[in-house]
Amino acid sequence: MKTAIIIPARYASTRYPGKPLAELRTKEGKKTLIQLSWEAANKVSDVSEIYVATDDERIEEHAAAFGAKVIRTSSECRNGTERCAEAVLNAELDAEIVVNFQGDAPLTPNWFVEELIASLKSDESAEMATPVLRLDRESYDLFREDRNFGRVGGTTVVFDKEMYALYFSKELIPYFEISKIDQDKPIPCYHHVGVYAYRRNVLNDYLYWSESHLEKVEGLEQLRFLSENKKIKCVEVSSRGNVFWELNNPEDVQRIEKVIS
Secondary structure, rough: OOEEEEEOOOOOOOOOOOHHHOOEEEEOOEEEEHHHHHHHHOOOOOOEEEEEEEEEEHHHHHHHOOEEEEEEEOOOOHHHHHHHHHHHHHHHOOOEEEEEOOOOOOOOOOHHHHHHHHHHOOOEEEEEEEEEEEEHHHHHHHHHHHHHHHOOEEEEEOOOOOEEEEEEEOOOOOOOOHHHHHOOOOOEEEEOOOOOEEHHHHHHHHHHOOOOOHHHHHHHOOHHHHHHOOOOEEEEEEOOOOOOOOOOEEEHHHHHHHHHO
């Protein structure tokens, strides 16, 4: 199956305006968030094409300067999935699988995406797939720290016995008392890694569905798929000793720089 990666990028972020062009310290010097994400996407195997999708001229010019292919989209896109869907239409892409590779997650390992693609190829009933990562105690504490300080951090997910998503939330779900979990026991909480692999037909349909109530409340685009009874396969991945964190707030810059520099 032909696979394309699209990296949606917008300048007018509510919580972090200009985020794609934010500079981070690396071993090679300063690089922007969008360039680091593009470089991470290029490590994924068996992908035919990689694009940056944006409605902003500044991002387009910068992405083209470091060698990325760019698809222009409208400013009407409300989230990354809509931008990916519009990019597929605008560029008339013929890929059967489209990956939404977040432009604010340069620490995303290539195998996260490769396992998503493999899951769609092996499970015909899955209409899209997304990675989930069991939280360790350090990551769990970072999630709680964000919530305690009123910051919107990562997303968590619960799923059924066949690994199909039941719900996603920016709160920590399910509820449990961490003090009652033995130190040597795994924490029953999964971080939803914000990467998606869609079959092209379900991605096209997304543009024509109404924004769901829960999507508006949580601010999570994937809840629109659940409200339309679409099956989202949760693929449990391993960090393999790597640190994973998304850049959701300015405070996350230092967390990511510690890893990449």
